[in-house]
Amino acid sequence: xxxxxxxxxxxxxxxxxxxxxxxxxxxxxxxxxxxxxxxxxxxxxxxxxxxxxxxxxxxxxxxxxxxxxxxxxxxxxxxxxxxxxxxxxxxxxxxxxxxxxxxxxxxxxxxxxxxxxxxxxxxxxxxxxxxxxxxxxxxxxxxxxxxxxxxxxxxxxxxxxxxxxxxxxxxxxxxxxxxxxxxxxxxxxxxxxxxxxxxxxxxxxxxxxxxxxxxxxxxxxxxxxxxxxxxxxxxxxxxxxxxxxxxxxxxxxxxxxxxx
DNA sequence: TCCTATGTTGTCAT
DNA sequence: AATGACAACATAGG
Numbered sequence: 213x214x215x216x217x218x219x220x221x222x223x224x225x226x227x228x229x230x231x232x233x234x235x236x237x238x239x240x241x242x243x244x245x246x247x248x249x250x251x252x253x254x255x256x257x258x259x260x261x262x263x264x265x266x267x268x269x270x271x272x273x274x275x276x277x278x279x280x281x282x283x284x285x286x287x288x289x290x291x292x293x294x295x296x297x298x299x300x301x302x303x304x305x306x307x308x309x310x311x312x313x314x315x316x317x318x319x320x321x322x323x324x325x326x327x328x329x330x331x332x333x334x335x336x337x338x339x340x341x342x343x344x345x346x347x348x349x350x351x352x353x354x355x356x357x358x359x360x361x362x363x364x365x366x367x368x369x370x371x372x373x374x375x376x377x378x379x380x381x382x383x384x385x386x387x388x389x390x391x392x393x394x395x396x397x398x399x400x401x402x403x404x405x406x407x408x409x410x411x412x413x414x415x416x417x418x419x420x421x422x423x424x425x426x427x428x429x430x431x432x433x434x435x436x437x438x439x440x441x442x443x444x445x446x447x448x449x450x451x452x453x454x455x456x457x458x459x460x461x462x463x464x465x466x467x468x469x470x471x472x
Numbered sequence: 473t474c475c476t477a478t479g480t481t482g483t484c485a486t
Numbered sequence: 487a488a489t490g491a492c493a494a495c496a497t498a499g500g
Contacts, residue, residue: 215478244496270479288479289497304497323497325479341480364489373480380478426478441478460491462476 214270214286214326216347216378217421222292223265223272224425229294230309230317231274234261237310245306245321247283247329256330257282257309266334268343269377273334280332287325293318347378348418355411359399366402366410367395368459379414382437383421385464387413389436394470395458440464 214222235257240250248256261277272284284290293302294317301308307319307328319328331337345354358375369375370384379387388395391409393402402410417435424430431438439453452467 218478285479287495288477323477323479323495325495325497327480362488368490371479382478437478460493461479 214288214290215380215383216267216269216418217383218426219267219270219272219286219378220348220422221425222286223267225292225294226265226272226274226317229292229315230311231262231265233311233313233315234277235259235309236312237308239308239310240306241308242306242321242324244324245319245326245328247327253282253307253328253330256280268334268338268346269373270380271337271341271343271377273331273337280330281334281337283327283329283331283337284319285327287321287323287327289323290319290321290326293320342374343377344374345376347376347414348422350376352408352411356404356407359402359407362399364399365395365458366393366397366399367461367463369399370410370414371459371461376414378418381461381463382440383414383417385440386417386436388470389464389466390417390434392469394472395456395463395465396472436464436466 238254238257240246240253243250246253257276263275263277266273270285274282276282294315296315298316301316302318302320304320304322305318306321309317311317344358355376359369362369367384367388370379370387387410390413391406393406393410420432428437428441439451454465454467456463456465
């Protein structure tokens with residue numbers, strides 16, 4: 213369930229369950245989730261140690277001991293699972309890694325929209341994927357520059373991974389809800405105060421979600437997403453919830469607080 | 473059966 | 487170049 217905070221949670225999980233181990237076997241169950249041939253993935257990964265992980269937005273990269281990186285993108289429904297016995301491989305396992313500590317790591321991906329691939333360097337990958345700076349670490353000045361002079365609608369602009377990397381549909385909705393800004397407002401019509409509010413809420417939401425390891429049911433009540441998915445769905449009538457389509461995606465707003 | 477879904481990428485028109 | 491509409495990818499679950 214992969215926007216930036218979920219990927220941060222998977223990164224932590226990967227570091228606990230897999231970083232430092234040597235890969236003894238790679239089984240590609242579903243070739244459509246690998247961007248290289250199954251043979252090339254096996255050739256490049258088997259026998260190597262997973263040395264460290266890095267994250268850029270929604271992308272997880274794993275350093276290989278003999279050079280290069282394995283890249284993981286989770287699509288809409290990808291996830292990782294570590295387990296001890298091969299026969300316990302979870303449903304929807306698309307790539308199965310066997311490790312030298314006897315455990316297995318599954319890349320699960322029911323909808324086959326996730327991808328595992330290879331790259332020589334972080335910079336190469338970032339360039340190839342047209343990723344902007346990571347949303348968690350981008351500076352205020354850089355963020356401001358990237359919105360400057362843009363006439364696009366603010367929601368699709370924030371969703372675009374080349375603006376900043378890591379924001380997805382629910383997070384952008386929550387940023388704009390908490391900042392009190394309509395998703396169809398054009399970026400160049402925002403005041404500096406509004407842009408600053410977007411920046412501050414972006415950091416707050418990402419940090420909070422990471423801290424809570426993306427357990428939506430534990431999110432604070434001032435998060436819109438708790439009305440959308442979680443424990444407070446029954447409280448939907450407490451705000452003026454409206455559902456629109458913006459940039460082709462379902463968009464939740466509080467019509468009182470977010471006006472054009 | 474129909475609809476929606478936490479994402480990305482390509483085409484096409486403006 | 488920038489923008490935005492739309493389809494495609496593929497499948498599960500309500």
